[in-house]
Amino acid sequence: MIFLFFPFLSAQLLYPYPQIQSTESLELLQIITQQQQCSHLYQHSNHQNIHTQLLIQAILNQWIKCAKIAIQYYNHKQFDLYPTFQNIKLNHNSKLNQTLFEQLTKLLPPHSPFLNVLEPSYLWAQNMTHVFLKIKFTTKIDVPGAQTVNKFLINITEPSLYIEAYSFELLNRYVLRIQTYKFMNPNYFHHKFVELGQVIIEILKSPSPYFWKNIHSNIMYNPPNQYIWWDMYYQYRGQLEVAFGLLEDTENKREEIERQKLSEDLKLRESKKQYNKIKEDNQELYKQLYCRFCAPLNGDEWSSWII
Ligand SMILES: *[C@@H]1O[C@H](CO)[C@@H](O)[C@H](O)[C@H]1NC(C)=O
Numbered sequence: 001m002i003f004l005f006f007p008f009l010s011a012q013l014l015y016p017y018p019q020i021q022s023t024e025s026l027e028l029l030q031i032i033t034q035q036q037q038c039s040h041l042y043q044h045s046n047h048q049n050i051h052t053q054l055l056i057q058a059i060l061n062q063w064i065k066c067a068k069i070a071i072q073y074y075n076h077k078q079f080d081l082y083p084t085f086q087n088i089k090l091n092h093n094s095k096l097n098q099t100l101f102e103q104l105t106k107l108l109p110p111h112s113p114f115l116n117v118l119e120p121s122y123l124w125a126q127n128m129t130h131v132f133l134k135i136k137f138t139t140k141i142d143v144p145g146a147q148t149v150n151k152f153l154i155n156i157t158e159p160s161l162y163i164e165a166y167s168f169e170l171l172n173r174y175v176l177r178i179q180t181y182k183f184m185n186p187n188y189f190h191h192k193f194v195e196l197g198q199v200i201i202e203i204l205k206s207p208s209p210y211f212w213k214n215i216h217s218n219i220m221y222n223p224p225n226q227y228i229w230w231d232m233y234y235q236y237r238g239q240l241e242v243a244f245g246l247l248e249d250t251e252n253k254r255e256e257i258e259r260q261k262l263s264e265d266l267k268l269r270e271s272k273k274q275y276n277k278i279k280e281d282n283q284e285l286y287k288q289l290y291c292r293f294c295a296p297l298n299g300d301e302w303s304s305w306i307i
């Protein structure tokens with residue numbers, strides 16, 4: 001019987017891989033001997049494809065340990081499981097325990113040559129205290145996106161927002177990075193999956209309340225995959241308009257002050273120019289009137305007044 005477990009055991013013996021514990025291998029042994037299908041698949045071939053069939057069976061039958069150990073084994077062999085996971089999603093989705101599938105996706109490495117890396121579309125809005133985002137996993141908002149994503153990650157470091165998710169059906173990895181207008185509070189945010197695989201994110205601003213002129217630190221930045229979330233915007237329109245009014249007032253005041261300062265500057269500069277001009281003129285006059293002989297002149301003039 002022992003030859004049946006050869007791939008796992010050989011991995012154990014040849015490469016001491018810390019995540020595959022020998023106790024787990026023993027458990028795997030027990031699981032495989034208990035689960036007839038699993039050992040049946042092993043008996044037939046050592047071919048990679050049969051092994052991934054084993055993994056698919058293990059996942060569909062929720063043989064959790066068996067599936068985890070198999071995934072770690074493949075990772076260790078640098079055998080790319082993304083196509084296998086795509087196969088499971090495309091062909092066995094209705095039989096799949098989604099919670100378990102999500103747990104198992106987290107064991108896969110973050111990169112694979114099979115993955116396209118894309119930036120998702122997003123709508124954004126705000127009220128005075130929070131920023132709201134709705135992410136749609138497609139590059140164009142009017143094109144249907146991935147209906148389900150896995151390995152969803154939000155990372156808020158104060159001035160930046162990082163979002164990542166994977167679609168196993170489409171073999172897409174979605175990555176969104178935003179350098180935000182102001183800081184966010186990394187301890188107060190939450191997200192919720194809604195219809196059509198979209199995700200809503202709500203983040204507390206820091207400082208809060210505060211009006212953001214854009215979601216980006218560059219207030220002119222408006223990439224083609226960015227949209228205003230009008231429904232949300234209208235919900236808080238009142239407070240935003242007040243804030244916007246105040247902002248405009250302050251900006252107007254600031255502009256007025258700047259204008260005044262500028263004109264004073266100009267006046268000052270102008271008067272300085274005039275003063276210099278007068279000074280120069282005076283000097284000229286002084287030279288002409290009183291100082292005709294006080295400075296050495298050039299040769300010609302010098303010779304002309306030698307008596
Ligand atoms: C699905 O998998 C999770 C995690 O392994 C488990 O807790 C849950 O009981 C499973 N659900 C069903 C319906 O089998």
Ligand SMILES: *[C@@H]1O[C@H](CO)[C@@H](O)[C@H](O)[C@H]1NC(C)=O
Pocket residue numbers: 127128129130202239
């Ligand atoms: C902004 O929206 C959040 C979430 O809906 C809500 O809890 C908060 O009270 C709102 N803030 C203001 C100032 O309306």
Ligand SMILES: *[C@@H]1O[C@H](CO)[C@@H](O)[C@H](O)[C@H]1NC(C)=O
Pocket residue numbers: 155156157
């Ligand atoms: C979040 O981002 C920071 C800075 O880029 C990084 O150090 C940290 O490991 C990230 N956390 C996660 C959970 O990815």
